[in-house]
């Protein structure tokens with residue numbers, strides 16, 4: 001199951017549609033974790049729904065900080081969709 005590290009919701013991709021393409025999971029993200037991508041090697045804050053929480057080790061309930069980060073991603077996504085600009089989310093920096 002692919003992970004979409006910069007998702008503004010659950011980071012798991014699920015098979016959807018009648019030809020089974022991968023799509024973002026739309027379930028409510030109630031958990032967060034730090035996930036490490038391999039190429040390039042980066043650490044990301046990812047969000048997970050209750051069904052997918054075990055897909056990333058160390059998933060925990062959202063903290064206040066996670067909720068702020070999730071809201072920021074949703075705002076960025078909304079800005080991209082309404083044409084006011086796309087600022088892609090970035091990986092966690094080493095200092096965090």
Ligand SMILES: [Zn+2]
Pocket residue numbers: 010011012025026027048049050051052
């Ligand atoms: Zn999910």
